[in-house]
Amino acid sequence: DQQVKQNSPSLSVQEGRISILNCDYTNSMFDYFLWYKKYPAEGPTFLISISSIKDKNEDGRFTVFLNKSAKHLSLHIVPSQPGDSAVYFCAASRYNNNDMRFGAGTRLTVKP
Amino acid sequence: NAGVTQTPKFRILKIGQSMTLQCTQDMNHNYMYWYRQDPGMGLKLIYYSVGAGITDKGEVPNGYNVSRSTTEDFPLRLELAAPSQTSVYFCASSYTQGATNEKLFFGSGTQLSVL
Numbered sequence: 001d002q003q004v005k006q007n008s009p010s011l012s013v014q015e016g017r018i019s020i021l022n023c024d025y026t027n028s029m030f031d032y033f034l035w036y037k038k039y040p041a042e043g044p045t046f047l048i049s050i051s052s053i054k055d056k057n058e059d060g061r062f063t064v065f066l067n068k069s070a071k072h073l074s075l076h077i078v079p080s081q082p083g084d085s086a087v088y089f090c091a092a093s094r095y096n097n098n099d100m101r102f103g104a105g106t107r108l109t110v111k112p
Numbered sequence: 113n114a115g116v117t118q119t120p121k122f123r124i125l126k127i128g129q130s131m132t133l134q135c136t137q138d139m140n141h142n143y144m145y146w147y148r149q150d151p152g153m154g155l156k157l158i159y160y161s162v163g164a165g166i167t168d169k170g171e172v173p174n175g176y177n178v179s180r181s182t183t184e185d186f187p188l189r190l191e192l193a194a195p196s197q198t199s200v201y202f203c204a205s206s207y208t209q210g211a212t213n214e215k216l217f218f219g220s221g222t223q224l225s226v227l
Contacts, residue, residue: 004154034215043202043218089154099170100216102154
């Protein structure tokens with residue numbers, strides 16, 4: 001039962017352009033959402049998060065948008081840089097529950 | 113600052129063998145987790161621990177055991193390895209409960225193949 005889905009396995013964008021990574025979830029009980037970034041041979045590292053009481057959170061070049069009615073969130077990277085090339089995981093959790101659920105990841109390639 | 117350290121990085125096991133994946137963290141985090149990631153799938157929680165001496169099952173615990181004798185260490189034991197346990201294993205930790213607005217810190221992973 002995959003409660004968090006990233007339907008695009010890969011995305012390729014040109015340096016300087018916007019990257020938009022999408023994530024859908026099915027469990028309406030999720031109230032906290034995170035994005036992790038993973039480079040080869042490394043573990044995922046936290047990138048940005050958003051609580052369900054918000055619809056947008058921004059941190060430098062990274063912005064996460066949450067649409068609760070559609071059960072959809074997206075990560076925007078502007079401008080994209082070659083160093084952003086990595087696998088991005090969407091994750092979701094419920095308050096007081098240790099089982100954070102992850103999507104399968106989207107591999108982003110930013111071309112110089 | 114080492115963070116979360118996992119050993120080994122790679123391992124090949126024969127069916128029926130046993131092994132222990134080691135995980136240690138130096139951030140004094142209370143919560144520790146073991147995840148597995150299969151190709152094309154998201155990370156799935158195997159076991160977690162909320163402190164020394166306390167462990168609990170996650171989404172996919174069958175075939176695994178854990179222990180937490182110290183705050184720093186959280187080893188994962190595979191008994192009677194099966195091909196279905198071929199995966200990449202990640203250990204993670206967090207200061208507070210992972211699902212209450214607290215990000216996870218991950219180790220670099222162990223790639224395990226069972227042949």
